[in-house]
Amino acid sequence: MTKLHVPSRRELLLASGTLFAWAYLPKVARAEGRDPRFLTIVLRGGLDGLATVAPVGDPDWVSLRGGNALTLDSKTPALRLDDFFALNPAMPNLHRMFKANEAIIVHAAATSYRERSHFDGQDVLESGIEKPRATYTGWLNRLLAGLAPEGRVSSNSGRAFAVGPVTPLVVRGPAPVLSWSPRRVLPASDDTIMRLLDLYRHTDVNFARVLEGRTKLTAMAPASDMEQTPVGQISGPDIASLRAYFAEAVGTAGKFLARPDGPRVGALSLDGWDTHYNEGIATGRLAQLLGALDGALAAVQENMGPAWRETVVVLVTEFGRTARINGTDGTDHGTATIVLLAGGALKGARVIADWPGLKPANLLENRDLKPTIDVRGALKGLLKDHLRANDHALAADVFPGSEDVKPVAGLVASA
Amino acid sequence: MMTNPRLEAALALHRFGFGPVAGSIAAIAGDPRGAVLADLERPGAGRVAAANLPNSGQAARALFEFRAERLAKEKLAQRAKKEAEAKGMVVGAADDDAMNPNGDAQAPKPEAAQTQQNQQPPLPAQLVQNEAKVRIETAVAAEIGFVERLVWFWSNHFCVSADKIVSMAGAYEREAIRPHVLGRFVDMLTAVESHPAMLFYLDNLQSMGPNSIAGINRDRSLNENLAREILELHTLGVRTGYSQDDVTHFAKVLTGWTWVGLGEPNHGGEFVFVKRFHEPGDQTVIGKTYPDTGVDQGRAVLADLARHPATAGHIAYKLARHFVADEPPLSLVDKLTKSFHDSDGNLRELAKTLIVAEESWTHERTKLKRPSEWVISALRLSGAQWMVGRVMAGQALLGEPVWRPPAPNGFADYESAWIDGLSQRVDIANTFASRVAERLDPVALVEVGLGPLASAETRNTVARAESRAQALALLLMAPEFLRR
DSSP, rough: OOOOOOOHHHHHHHHHHHEOOSSSSSHOOOOOOOOOEEEEEEHHOOOOOOHHEOOOTOOHHHHHGGGGOOOTSSSEEEEEEEESOETTTTTTHHHHHHTTEEEEEEEEEESOOOOOHHHHHHHHHHOOSTTTOOSOOOHHHHHHHHTTTSOOOOSSSOOOOOEESSOOGOOOSSSSOOOEEEOOOOOOHHHHHHHHHHHHHOHHHHHHHHTTTTOOOOHHHHHHOOOOOOOOOOOOOOOOHHHHHHHHHHHHHHHHHSSTTTTEEEEEEEEOOOSSSSOOSSSSHHHHHHHHHHHHHHHHHHHGGGGGGGGGEEEEEEEOOOOSOOOOOOBBBSSSSSEEEEEEOOOOOOEOOOOOOOOGGSSTTTBOOOEEEEEHHHHHHHHTTTTOOOOHHHIIIIIITTSSSSSSSOBBBOO | OOSHHHHHHHHHHHHSOOOOTTTTHHHTTOOOHHHHHHHHTTTTTOOOOOOOOOOHHHHHHHHHHHHHHHHHHHHHHHHHHHHHHTTOOOSSGGGGHHHHHHHEEEEEEEEHHHHHHHHHHOOOHHHHHHHHHHHHHHHHOOOSHHHHOOOHHHHTTTTTOOTOOOTTTHHIIIIGGGTTTBBBBHHHHHHHHSEEEHHHTOOTTEEEEEEEEHHHHOOOOOOOOOHHIIIIIIISSSTSSSSSSHHHHHHHHHEEEEEEEEEEEETTTSEEEEEEGOOOOEEEEEEEEOOOOTHHHHHHHHHHHHHHHHHHHHHHHHHHHHOOOOSOOHHHHHHHHHHHHHHTHHHHHHHHHHHOOOOGGOOOOOBBBHHHHHHHHHHHHHHHOOOHHHHHHHHHHHOOTTTTSSSSOSSSSSSSGGGHHHHHHHHHHHHHHHHGGGOOOHHHHHHHHHHGGGGGGHHHHHHOOSHHHHHHHHTSSSSHHHHH
């Protein structure tokens, strides 16, 4: 009998990830001889965009953040992106991808949300609906559902699946999401599953739907990759091992997306970006988190193999942080931030921004970086050019109420 | 009114308690509603026997010492290594055996050391585990468990996370939540927001007024995290009209609410108001100006927040959603709002209102039990022996690790967040059933655990199972047992 163990932080992180595939969506792209992959990573907590991609060319930058401002000539110099922007030194892999035309930064971007609640902010970001808590479905799931005419995904190709017991909102909804998590307990036999499925079909269709995909997933999971070392220690998350956690969580998603019979769309979330206290931009906590994220992106690239050139990874967060440092060497909840894009399918090496400036009068409420680009525009551009979603579906179903938000064009090389 | 008292009894045990144990459906069938109400009147309701557990200050100081000692050991080892290197000795993994003073092959292997460590978890894990054991014991042993369910509800509403404040996560519930679970909301709110675990969890310890003595001298200022989450999550609820200025002013009010440094041997980790951190002067929060009365300035704001109509509505909605339905009947929310308001936040009255309301007894059982509730109800139904480490591991695998919510809004309380974890529940049910089912009669347990709630399909599925273990797993996974 398999021994139960106390799950590690790594498994909990994995458990907050979800991947799913679809049967209908690639048709258009496939007709063009493409097989696009799309991974969405939600960074929960509010990523400090200015600390990740610094406007080193802005004359007000250093006076705004003082000793916390990343510059090209500081002790740990930022990595130059163009004449105006530089990347946090903790992200050499993203910098390499940028130089190789495989990364784009969209700056001073925000969703339509203008308050400062994490949970409402994440809700708007992930639901794709302007009003918080208006729905229990996410934009990625509705994209999928809309592309399946009968609202059902075919059962014999590209079955959907999810990682872990808690599904992020961005992929919740009518399109089937199958559940997968690291095998740590004695799994129920196929016979037990079939009996239960039979019971659910007669008594609870929602339960039946969840259980139906299970066997497919079990078959798909590459067992050796999923095996993890049991960890008995359950003290707080150790920043030093975060790198491994992130790389494994995100890298595992990459492995699934790379498989010929695997899913083509996935989503997962990574927590920990709410840096109110001792933010550590250049060398401390944020730098370590960004370094872990950077390693995770490298892991996706490696695990995708040749499929990397058909891949786009998009990293989004609910909002940015205050432009200035707060009273405890951190930043409080703000507004505009960055969207990070990485992947071989991109037309990269660009920072896309309509820079609002950093003088007090240019800040939103004399406090936050002012948003000049709608995150939905970037997402719509990707869904349109990379996945061939049509304009009407994007404006009506995926991001309702976004008719006026034009898709950002030209993000993808093949477009 | 329901016509079948046994049906109502079974419904009550699942919806308002932790599920039936042998005989409990019959025991309360005479007056199910009265039985649930009587749970509120038990002497000592909400308290736990915890004489052997450290309070939060003791736990924090113990952990501080533990970590300091560990650090000293590491430093000593480093020092020894450096000295050895300076003397020209080669130090490396290959030489570990050579340097072993015993110098024999019988020396303990790393695996053996690992096993011993697993049997005796390190102090941080021990602290949480000891607290969790008392919590789980109380829930498993409860007659009905309504008050215990209320404790869990409030603990999740006012959550802290052991991922951030491991020493106090369990003690916090005993100290700030339990004493007030049938008391006044304002008292619970004040206890929570002044508890060192919360002040640490939401970053208030080092928040200083920009014009306070310490703020000026150290060039430090505000951290608005606690103030925002009190307004958004703990009291008024999001989008209820407060502004960024209200958040900032409230954060100033709360400056100085901190703890005694952990190195202080007698009171480290206990709440203290440090006037030196406190922003001097009046502050205006939601249209009312509060004179600077030191720590009482914050208490006054909390008292007004507790009485604010938005707080009543916010709490009422969450309570109805937790017990009755993901989208609770508005008439029930209205009744609870009125009760909260009219009783000035009397939580015993609020609980009574919930039970007396006809809407709470709807036959439609749509709520998916959260993993923790489902695990407890499975332990109760089986009457099996359990080990706290296993129970905690099971809950963690299902995405609801004890006292480790992913964010300050606590664990989600609606189906869409949990339904995809059903596949993991099957495996947990299977593992558990394989371990305990041999001594049980699953067909009889259908009567114990569901009684009149059991559908013909579920009865047949359990009865036709190929083994006792499979039968029990199927029963635990039956929709009637998963929902409440």
